[in-house]
Amino acid sequence: MHSASRVVLPRLRAIVVGVLAVGAAVGAAHLLSGVIGPNSSPYVAVANSVVQLTQGPLKEIAVQAFGTADKPLLLAGIGVLLLLLGIVAGLLSRRSPRPGAVLIGGLGVVGLVAAGFTANLGVLGYLPALLSLLVGVGGFVLLHRIAGRDVATTGSTAELGSTADPEDSLAQDGSAQEGSVQDGSVQPAGRRRFFAVAGGVAVGALAAGGIGQWLARSTGVQQVRAALGRITPAKAAPAIPADADFAKLGSPTFITPNADFYRVDTAITLPQIDIDEWRLRIHGMVDRERVYTFDDIRNRELVERTITMTCVSNQVGGPYVSTANFIGVPLRELLDEAGVRPGADQLYSTSEDSYTAGTPMDVVLDRTLLAIAMNGEPLPVEHGFPVRMVTPGLYGYLSATKWVVDMEATTFAAKQAYWIPRGYSMKAPIKTQSRIDAPGALKTVPAGKVTVAGIAWAQPKGIQKVEVQVDDGRWQQAELAAEVNDSTWRMWRTEFELGPGFHTVRSRATDKTGYTQTDRRVDALPNGATGLPSIQFSVS
Ligand SMILES: Nc1nc2c(c(=O)[nH]1)N[C@H]1C(S)=C(S)[C@@H](COP(=O)(O)O)O[C@H]1N2
Numbered sequence: 001m002h003s004a005s006r007v008v009l010p011r012l013r014a015i016v017v018g019v020l021a022v023g024a025a026v027g028a029a030h031l032l033s034g035v036i037g038p039n040s041s042p043y044v045a046v047a048n049s050v051v052q053l054t055q056g057p058l059k060e061i062a063v064q065a066f067g068t069a070d071k072p073l074l075l076a077g078i079g080v081l082l083l084l085l086g087i088v089a090g091l092l093s094r095r096s097p098r099p100g101a102v103l104i105g106g107l108g109v110v111g112l113v114a115a116g117f118t119a120n121l122g123v124l125g126y127l128p129a130l131l132s133l134l135v136g137v138g139g140f141v142l143l144h145r146i147a148g149r150d151v152a153t154t155g156s157t158a159e160l161g162s163t164a165d166p167e168d169s170l171a172q173d174g175s176a177q178e179g180s181v182q183d184g185s186v187q188p189a190g191r192r193r194f195f196a197v198a199g200g201v202a203v204g205a206l207a208a209g210g211i212g213q214w215l216a217r218s219t220g221v222q223q224v225r226a227a228l229g230r231i232t233p234a235k236a237a238p239a240i241p242a243d244a245d246f247a248k249l250g251s252p253t254f255i256t257p258n259a260d261f262y263r264v265d266t267a268i269t270l271p272q273i274d275i276d277e278w279r280l281r282i283h284g285m286v287d288r289e290r291v292y293t294f295d296d297i298r299n300r301e302l303v304e305r306t307i308t309m310t311c312v313s314n315q316v317g318g319p320y321v322s323t324a325n326f327i328g329v330p331l332r333e334l335l336d337e338a339g340v341r342p343g344a345d346q347l348y349s350t351s352e353d354s355y356t357a358g359t360p361m362d363v364v365l366d367r368t369l370l371a372i373a374m375n376g377e378p379l380p381v382e383h384g385f386p387v388r389m390v391t392p393g394l395y396g397y398l399s400a401t402k403w404v405v406d407m408e409a410t411t412f413a414a415k416q417a418y419w420i421p422r423g424y425s426m427k428a429p430i431k432t433q434s435r436i437d438a439p440g441a442l443k444t445v446p447a448g449k450v451t452v453a454g455i456a457w458a459q460p461k462g463i464q465k466v467e468v469q470v471d472d473g474r475w476q477q478a479e480l481a482a483e484v485n486d487s488t489w490r491m492w493r494t495e496f497e498l499g500p501g502f503h504t505v506r507s508r509a510t511d512k513t514g515y516t517q518t519d520r521r522v523d524a525l526p527n528g529a530t531g532l533p534s535i536q537f538s539v540s
Pocket residue numbers: 261262263264265266267309310311312351352353355382383384395396397398400401402403
């Protein structure tokens with residue numbers, strides 16, 4: 001029939017070829033990125049690009065659904081997608097390597113574009129993606145050739161009515177005559193040879209990826225951070241009274257341990273900034289441009305402030321609120337040295353990873369802290385090491401830049417920070433809120449006296465009272481725990497006498513201006529969710 005005898009790879013072989021080529025490409029690139037910088041890994045660059053491109057509402061969904069697990073999930077999702085595309089590349093290329101090579105080449109180009117978009121490392125930043133393109137396409141063609149070497153050539157496929165070319169291997173695998181697609185047959189020796197090569201490539205790719213990961217970590221700043229030791233302020237914050245929380249009843253502890261402090265940011269790989277290299281440049285509408293080193297900050301008179309931070313993405317009842325003792329210098333001191341000109345109404349800050357925030361200048365001058373430590377320790381890397389901003393009373397997205405390296409005095413009319421074109425407000429004071437922590441949602445508690453406890457916050461106004469209601473009954477005033485300051489949360493508790501059955505409890509906080517949190521529900525976008533928190537539980 002057809003004179004051209006062609007190799008048709010068995011399905012499994014084709015899949016192995018596709019998956020291995022993709023794996024080798026990712027592994028090789030990851031290894032090189034370990035030397036050049038983690039963000040240059042095409043894998044990481046694609047994840048970073050997804051984060052950058054994700055617009056407001058989508059990011060809302062990601063934060064709600066995954067919380068701080070959104071990044072590992074994103075990376076895992078990309079991994080699964082790559083695996084599937086490797087399988088597809090293989091299956092498309094059972095005869096000729098071309099379709100798979102084109103698909104893998106396309107993936108390589110996506111990696112290159114993403115690296116260009118997010119790596120921020122100049123020409124070097126493209127090298128790992130370029131390497132992955134070459135390894136992916138080259139590896140695929142090569143593996144395809146090796147895979148085909150021991151496969152019997154076939155005249156064509158079964159659909160075309162041909163039978164397999166009765167070459168040496170047919171005796172081993174005589175089943176080739178039937179089935180919709182006919183696999184070339186393979187000798188055991190050939191099979192062993194191929195899978196030995198495949199195993200070698202797989203081990204190599206995993207090792208390369210692992211070494212890349214290890215290199216990235218060992219070039220990190222954990223040692224630098226640890227070497228700093230504890231940071232003590234010249235003026236410590238007042239001690240937290242023992243009766244400032246109801247942690248025994250189920251509220252959080254007043255001070256959130258660093259490891260439990262909520263985390264929200266756009267970083268897939270954490271910026272690793274050595275204290276010797278860190279600089280803060282203050283410029284724009286100032287009389288004198290200034291540049292500060294880490295020692296310049298550390299050697300000043302450090303103050304300590306207890307501050308509750310809140311994320312605009314926090315849903316009513318959500319977890320993105322935490323409290324720490326932050327240590328640093330009032331940013332006003334540095335801005336006064338630079339001499340902010342009249343008319344500059346926005347402090348536009350930029351992080352090492354190009355995140356930007358625009359903070360109202362009057363608030364900055366009044367109360368922003370340039371923090372280097374949190375609960376006595378240097379800032380954890382995920383919370384902005386070595387230096388970040390913290391501003392009581394404003395949501396974090398516009399006032400709490402982590403890994404901050406640049407501050408420009410400007411106007412809101414002149415510049416828009418990261419979240420503004422994505423739909424969030426230019427100005428967003430924290431809204432008066434409360435949360436119910438005990439009894440937990442859907443818990444079962446014994447009948448009789450039932451304790452309800454939680455937190456409330458209205459930074460920087462402070463909490464005046466919290467009221468609690470069970471099953472549309474009378475609003476009952478809760479007992480407040482000791483107050484620490486108006487820029488922190490306030491814990492509350494109260495008791496109800498409840499009989500068996502299902503109950504719903506609601507809470508509402510009133511701040512010191514006399515404003516009571518509204519029951520009107522609005523979304524977190526554009527400037528913070530409102531509505532009353534409520535939980536259901538059963539009494540037995
Ligand atoms: N560099 C940088 N700083 C950032 C962000 C970010 O994405 N990148 N996110 C902000 C947001 S939205 C919040 S709520 C706070 C959270 O700080 P935390 O992660 O230390 O709790 O950091 C702010 N600072």
